[in-house]
Amino acid sequence: MTSVPLLEVHGLHAYYGQSHVLQGIDLVLGREPLAVLGRNGMGKTTLCLALTGLLPSVRGSVRLAGHQLIGQPPHRIAALGVGYVPQGRRIFPSLTVEEHLRLVPRRGTSTGDAWTPERIYALFPRLAERRRQPAGTLSGGEQQMLAIARALLTNPQLLIMDEPSEGLAPVIVEHLIATLRHLVIGGLAILLVEQRLAVATALAQRIAIMVSGRIALETTSDMLLADPALQQRYLGVSAQRAA
Amino acid sequence: MSWPQFVTVTLNGLTLAALYFIVAIGFTLIFGVLRVVNLAHGSLYLFGGYLGWSVADRTGSWVLGAFAALLVTALAGLVLQLGLLQRIHGQELREALVTIGVSIVAADLMLARWGGFTYDFSPPKVITGGLRIPLLDVGYPRYRLFVLAFAIVLGLVVWFVLARTRLGIIVRAAIDDRDMVAAVGIDVQRLFALMFAIGAGLAGLAGVIGGSVLSISSGEDARYLLASLIVVIVGGMGSLPGTAVAAVLVALVEQYSLALFPTYAAIVSFLLMVVVLALRPQGLFGRPA
DSSP: OOOOOSEEEEEEEEEETTEEEEEEEEEEEOSSOEEEEOOTTSSHHHHHHHHHTOOSSEEEEEEETTEEOTTOOHHHHHHHTEEEEOTTOOOOTTSBHHHHHHHSOOOOOSSSOOOOHHHHHHHOHHHHHTTTSBGGGSOHHHHHHHHHHHHHTTOOSEEEEEOTTTTOOHHHHHHHHHHHHHHHHTTOEEEEEESOHHHHHHHOSEEEEEETTEEEEEEEHHHHHTOHHHHHHHTOSOHHHHO | OOHHHHHHHHHHHHHHHHHHHHHHHHHHHHHHHHOOOOTTHHHHHHHHHHHHHHHHHHHSOHHHHHHHHHHHHHHHHHHHHHHTGGGGTTOHHHHHHHHHHHHHHHHHHHHHHHTTOOBOOOOOGGGOSEEEETTTTEEEEHHHHHHHHHHHHHHHHHHHHHHHSHHHHHHHHHHHOHHHHHHTTOOHHHHHHHHHHHHHHHHHHHHHHHHTTSOBOTTHHHHHHHHHHHHHHHHOTTOHHHHHHHHHHHHHHHHHHHHHOGGGHHHHHHHHHHHHHHHOTTOSSOOOO
16 A cells, blocks of 8 residues: 655745746655755755745645645644744744743644643753743754744644754754654654755755755765765765764 | 923823824834834824714713724724735835825825814713822823823733733744744734734724824824834834833923924924934834844
8 A cells, every 4th residue: 555655745846036946846755854955055945935835936736645735824834734943943032932832823633642832841851941031042052942842832744944953063963863863753754954964864864965946866875975976066065074 | 491381291291102102002013013014004093083083972972982993993904904915915115005095095085074173072071170280289181191091001901911921922923033923833814914903993092092182183194103103113113112112202302392492393303213213223122123
């Protein structure tokens, strides 16, 4: 029996005014994490915005567990099960940690094991310690935890993360990857958009490389790590420097 | 300035500040959440004033007039947002032109309905008449003190809702980053419609409350739009404390300069705005864009 894949992207085009940023993206994602790698300006963030409904000029097909997402407003897409951790984290500076968690509408899940503020605080004890603190005063790593917590509370089936390692110290990045692995084991599908090869390959075996608004290559972590010429060609960096 | 004159001018300033605050709070809430500069805000004020007067005239109840103004202008705001502004959301020039257009059409329609007359309200007896203020030893109209008290209560209610309720959390989050509010599953179009209705309703209520300080007549729409603009520009668009502080500042400056050098009084509040814009373009309490 073939089951419907969780996320099916077919012929996705996106525009910023006159510029044609995504030029026909095809992607299929199951429960296994997928990392999209690419240099700056290749359209990675645009891909995230198109999938979450935050970019209006989009055409093509994006199906989540069979539901068409193109044309749906962002809050419907969130309700259908797409969580979003944006580039730069974009937490709300004037809200406290606790208020971030109160903000998210509570929705039941079919399985019943919904994310609650209590479960979030158990996953990120640091956030529990800081619950009354304005989010703008948190450290970068804490803000990243909060951005993930905010997305988890929507009880997503798929978590889209845009450069979560950006601006974080190496030890914090390691902790972040461990957390994400833990979530993957818990059954969460992750689409990770990254510039850093080491972060992408640490989380995902499946790698898609994006060049100029298209998926140029689909490969695996092992093959990419074993082939410096390939890395040089698509990412322009060596694994050592990226780590 | 003699002591009684000083006290009277200061009280005039504070009560005018209260009125500016009541008018501007809806304007700043709409701007903060929707990023729409609603140039029809003055029309909603005037519409609320006329409508409240007509209802009060028919029913003999000022309170009923005030409630009717609040509800009907909230509804008018809802129609304006859902019927016109939602379609052009985010296109600032179009939003400005559409709201100016609405204000011109509304001004003519109201002139046709209510004419060029001046309408006087008669608020309930308990809040009218004079009051001898103890300690300060000056007489002062009771109604103007009511306006001051009303503004303080309104400010506290809005503060409480913003600080303590889930709606307030959503509103503050939307002022920070609307897209991320949508991305956690909140229908921002519904939030926008609700905020527009609240802001418009407050403008209409202000029409009755402000109209009862002096009177209501055509032309008041432009006057209070301008006052709202100056107050929120000085205070910082979208900030509640900014609106309160700026309302006091603008109204006191206006009243003191009227008393001290009446000839140049009109330019002083603009001067204040220019100075604030030059030193702090985001306003006293605003965050840099």
